[in-house]
Amino acid sequence: GENVEQHPSTLSVQEGDSAVIKCTYSDSASNYFPWYKQELGKRPQLIIDIRSNVGEKKDQRIAVTLNKTAKHFSLHITETQPEDSAVYFCAPPPLMNYGGSQGNLIFGKGTKLSVKP
């Protein structure tokens, strides 16, 4: 099955700095790479995702980059703000197809990002 690891487990940055979180995975057949953000006491929310045919995707201050050869993908947050403080999870799904619905997401253990004003 898919083995997912995130680094670092905690990250503290000053407001305005950049933050990078890395996720490694084991299933070379994985082809979908999402990042979820979970604020304290709230639901996980998808913030950005990328497919294996693309190396990088940007959405305003956040971006995801993919290195399929090395089997890792990273979340980049620029110009961090206090509201970016949350736990971030990568969640690549194993490649399982059943009844037209792809396999479920395997979540990493999360990275707690703290942005200090």
Place this chain on the structure above:
Amino acid sequence: DAGVTQSPTHLIKTRGQQVTLRCSPKSGHDTVSWYQQALGQGPQFIFQYYEEEERQRGNFPDRFSGHQFPNYSSELNVNALLLGDSALYLCASKTSTLSREKLFFGSGTQLSVL
């Protein structure tokens, strides 16, 4: 457009009891998954329902069972509760067609087993 809704939001049970959690998927979604999130951990996949059948299952014992109804809503049942079952239980829905990997989560049910 309502998102994924779960009930109840909080629940307290004692060891050995049984519990039922409920989930209504986002409009247009036909696939429901359940996740268990222990404090300080990432969500762990329990199982997925599609077309009223359990399609995939994670590493959870048979005490965890579920159901999906014709309107795509779902229930998670846990029998013979253990202290270790205390966690946030998240329901997530998605469509089996376009953008089928994108999971949308409910706010969860916080289960405490005493």
